Amino acid sequence: MRLLTVAAMRRVDAAAIDGGVPGLALMEAAGAAVADRARARLPAGGRVVVLCGPGNNGGDGFVAARRLAEAGYAVDLFCLGEPSKLTGDAAHAAGTWTGPVRAADGAALPSCDLVIDALFGAGLSRDLDGAARALVEAVNAAGGPVLAVDVPSGVDGDTGAVRGSAIRAVETVTFVTFKPGHLLEPGRSLCGQLSLADIGTGPAALEAGLAACAPLYRNGPELWGRDFPRLTAASHKYTRGHALVLSGPATKTGAARLAARGALRVGAGLVTVASPAAAIAENAAHLTAIMLRPCESADDLDDLLTDERLNVILAGPGLGTGEPTRERVAVAAAAGRGLVLDADALTSFAGKAPLLAAHLADGDARAVLTPHAGEFARLFDGTDAMAEGADKVTRSRAAAALTGAVVVFKGADTVIAAPDGRAAINDHGSPYLGTAGSGDVLCGLIAGLLAQGMEPFAAAAAGVWLHGDAGLRHGPGLIAEDIPELMPAVLRDRVESTRG
Numbered sequence: 001m002r003l004l005t006v007a008a009m010r011r012v013d014a015a016a017i018d019g020g021v022p023g024l025a026l027m028e029a030a031g032a033a034v035a036d037r038a039r040a041r042l043p044a045g046g047r048v049v050v051l052c053g054p055g056n057n058g059g060d061g062f063v064a065a066r067r068l069a070e071a072g073y074a075v076d077l078f079c080l081g082e083p084s085k086l087t088g089d090a091a092h093a094a095g096t097w098t099g100p101v102r103a104a105d106g107a108a109l110p111s112c113d114l115v116i117d118a119l120f121g122a123g124l125s126r127d128l129d130g131a132a133r134a135l136v137e138a139v140n141a142a143g144g145p146v147l148a149v150d151v152p153s154g155v156d157g158d159t160g161a162v163r164g165s166a167i168r169a170v171e172t173v174t175f176v177t178f179k180p181g182h183l184l185e186p187g188r189s190l191c192g193q194l195s196l197a198d199i200g201t202g203p204a205a206l207e208a209g210l211a212a213c214a215p216l217y218r219n220g221p222e223l224w225g226r227d228f229p230r231l232t233a234a235s236h237k238y239t240r241g242h243a244l245v246l247s248g249p250a251t252k253t254g255a256a257r258l259a260a261r262g263a264l265r266v267g268a269g270l271v272t273v274a275s276p277a278a279a280i281a282e283n284a285a286h287l288t289a290i291m292l293r294p295c296e297s298a299d300d301l302d303d304l305l306t307d308e309r310l311n312v313i314l315a316g317p318g319l320g321t322g323e324p325t326r327e328r329v330a331v332a333a334a335a336g337r338g339l340v341l342d343a344d345a346l347t348s349f350a351g352k353a354p355l356l357a358a359h360l361a362d363g364d365a366r367a368v369l370t371p372h373a374g375e376f377a378r379l380f381d382g383t384d385a386m387a388e389g390a391d392k393v394t395r396s397r398a399a400a401a402l403t404g405a406v407v408v409f410k411g412a413d414t415v416i417a418a419p420d421g422r423a424a425i426n427d428h429g430s431p432y433l434g435t436a437g438s439g440d441v442l443c444g445l446i447a448g449l450l451a452q453g454m455e456p457f458a459a460a461a462a463g464v465w466l467h468g469d470a471g472l473r474h475g476p477g478l479i480a481e482d483i484p485e486l487m488p489a490v491l492r493d494r495v496e497s498t499r500g
């Protein structure tokens, strides 16, 4: 699913109105969708408090309030600011509300079954303060369920950032498509369940919105399913790619093995772990289908790469930081194969992002970098490309443009960005994935997909999603070793069944 920025969503609304759909009809449809979701959460005849703000988000609230009152619910409506100052469609919607309008400024809210938050949506233009902030904090302190209209008030629709203070909702109803702030943290967590309503803007208006912003997607099989490796009767292990995983020394081999198992389980035909000779026995004690080769240095790696069938190199987990790792990365990048760099391979270039970029450009590698927040900051903060205070999507895109690699900026809201500006936000995952070695498996999954010929952006997005799916289906007690073992079920249920 494509996501639209706040500005692009305005473009959709404007194009729909230009195309003959009255703005009031859009507001009526938006308010009706909110009322429907409220009814799903309310007991029959239940009590609802509707909080309306000074713009069209408030207008949606007035429509929802009217519809709920008509349906027999007890509705208390509070308006932030003077109702007489409402303009346009919002003023019209307020005019159709026949119940009392109470002042929200400083009011004690009655107890209720549900609060509808229609204070601020796409028009949030500054941090909440004064009466607005006090109201938001009072609603959160009361702790009852809140249904947010468009976005939880105080959440920035483009970045997911909290502007001063923000509503914590159990559900957010939004319109047409999601915005980045619905999927980026902390916005994602504050939204609660996400619901999407069609308000009749139509396909032409949507096209106008899509043309008004760079391609940004919610990560899912519809983004990469068509590119997912497909076996034919003629497939064999050499057509399914051969991934080479660089292992650390004898005391640091586990991370490479986790990555290697991820690559094999996701379908790579062959996987080899290359380690210092002293670590081979350790690796051999734990691996069976995965092959082992000695590799002490960048020169050894160069020799290994004379085997043209090694089409992907994965470097970083457990490798150690410093010059020897930088040399191996240089050799791996120059080989012009698929390349996944994680952990120590990234930290070895802390403050040296241009050097890494030069290596990657050297071999025109099909490269994917998988930093977590700390690795990302060490690598990219302070570079000219990184605007201070920018959101995660902007930062990821800048890092991808700088390095020419696909960047997987990991976290609860992992962002995948390509050098050509495509980006995706992943919200298909679980906090149980935050466990030792989980990231090693992720980069192995990506390497295994690259080995099978997926292009780097698709391989990265698919790897992140499959990893997330494993986390969702296992839950408590998940350890990194479980993730590769879950792949057969994940692939069968989620990929094979969805692509027909």
Ligand SMILES: NC(=O)C1=CN([C@@H]2O[C@H](COP(=O)(O)OP(=O)(O)OC[C@H]3O[C@@H](n4cnc5c(N)ncnc54)[C@H](O)[C@@H]3O)[C@@H](O)[C@H]2O)[C@@H](O)CC1
Binding pocket: 010, 013, 014, 023, 026, 027, 028, 030, 053, 054, 055, 056, 057, 058, 059, 060, 119, 120, 121, 122, 123, 124, 125, 126, 127, 128, 129, 132, 149, 150, 151, 175, 199
């Ligand atoms: N035709 C459209 O544009 C449609 C818009 N819809 C709704 O309209 C919303 C956008 O409406 P608006 O553009 O009027 O914007 P909002 O209703 O989100 O808010 C704008 C108002 O809030 C004030 N404001 C902004 N930040 C503030 C802050 N921190 N503290 C105090 N006041 C602040 C602004 O001065 C302005 O008066 C959407 O989120 C959606 O809910 C829907 O009705 C569907 C159709």
Ligand SMILES: [K+]
Binding pocket: 057, 117, 118, 119, 120, 121, 148, 149, 150, 151, 152, 153
């Ligand atoms: K809102």
